[in-house]
Amino acid sequence: DVKVTQSSRYLVKRTGEKVFLECVQDMDHENMFWYRQDPGLGLRLIYFSYDVKMKEKGDIPEGYSVSREKKERFSLILESASTNQTSMYLCASKTSGPYQETQYFGPGTRLLVL
Amino acid sequence: QQQVKQSPQSLIVQKGGIPIINCAYENTAFDYFPWYQQFPGKGPALLIAIRPDVSEKKEGRFTISFNKSAKQFSLHIMDSQPGDSATYFCAAKGSGSRLTFGEGTQLTVNP
Numbered sequence: 001d002v003k004v005t006q007s008s009r010y011l012v013k014r015t016g017e018k019v020f021l022e023c024v025q026d027m028d029h030e031n032m033f034w035y036r037q038d039p040g041l042g043l044r045l046i047y048f049s050y051d052v053k054m055k056e057k058g059d060i061p062e063g064y065s066v067s068r069e070k071k072e073r074f075s076l077i078l079e080s081a082s083t084n085q086t087s088m089y090l091c092a093s094k095t096s097g098p099y100q101e102t103q104y105f106g107p108g109t110r111l112l113v114l
Numbered sequence: 115q116q117q118v119k120q121s122p123q124s125l126i127v128q129k130g131g132i133p134i135i136n137c138a139y140e141n142t143a144f145d146y147f148p149w150y151q152q153f154p155g156k157g158p159a160l161l162i163a164i165r166p167d168v169s170e171k172k173e174g175r176f177t178i179s180f181n182k183s184a185k186q187f188s189l190h191i192m193d194s195q196p197g198d199s200a201t202y203f204c205a206a207k208g209s210g211s212r213l214t215f216g217e218g219t220q221l222t223v224n225p
Binding site: 004031033035039040041042043044045048050058090092094096101102103104105106107108 | 120123146148150155156157158159160163203205207211212213214215216217218
C-alpha cells in the first residue's frame with residue numbers, strides 16, 4: 001500500500017513565524033503535490049513537483065515556497081505565517097506514466113496561525 | 115476561479131436512498147474525471163474515475179454518469195449506507211498531472 005505521511009497532524013504557530021510542513025511518501029513516486037483545503041473551496045493546489053529539485057506553481061502559490069531535495073520528501077514552507085494561512089494542508093503523491101492518474105493523499109496537517 | 119463547479123454543498127439522505135452529486139466543468143481539454151472520498155480525519159482517497167470516451171462507469175454501488183456535450187458529470191450512490199457518510203470531491207485533469215477539484219459535498223446518510 002502507498003503511504004504518504006505528514007510530519008504533524010496539528011500545528012499552532014504565531015503570525016510572522018516561519019513554518020515547515022513535511023511530507024514523505026514511500027512508493028518512489030515522481031510527482032508530489034501540496035494542497036490546502038478550506039470549507040466551500042475544495043482542494044486548491046499550492047505547488048507541485050514532478051522530480052527532485054523541480055517545482056511548479058499551482059493556483060495559490062503566494063506566501064508559500066517548497067523544497068524537494070530527495071525524491072521521497074516534499075516540504076511546504078510558509079516564510080512568514082499569516083492568519084489567512086490557517087487551513088488544512090494536504091500532501092499527495094502520484095507515479096508518472098500513462099494512465100497512472102491516482103493521487104495518494106496524506107492525512108493532512110491542520111494549521112492554526114494566531 | 116473555480117474551473118469545476120460542484121453541487122450541492124451538503125446532502126442528507128436516509129439509508130437506502132440514492133444521493134446524487136453533480137459537477138460541471140468548462141475546460142474541454144480535461145480528459146480524466148475522478149471522484150475522491152474523504153472521511154473525517156483522513157486524506158481524500160480515489161473512489162471511482164471516468165474518461166470522456168464512455169458515458170457511464172459503475173463500481174459496486176457507485177456510478178459515474180458523464181455527459182460530454184453538457185460538460186457535466188455526476189456521482190450516484192445506490193443503496194446508500196451510513197458508512198458512506200463522508201465528503202465527496204469531483205475533479206478533472208487536463209494536460210500534465212494537475213487535478214482541479216470541485217468545492218466538495220458533505221454527505222450524511224441517516225440510519
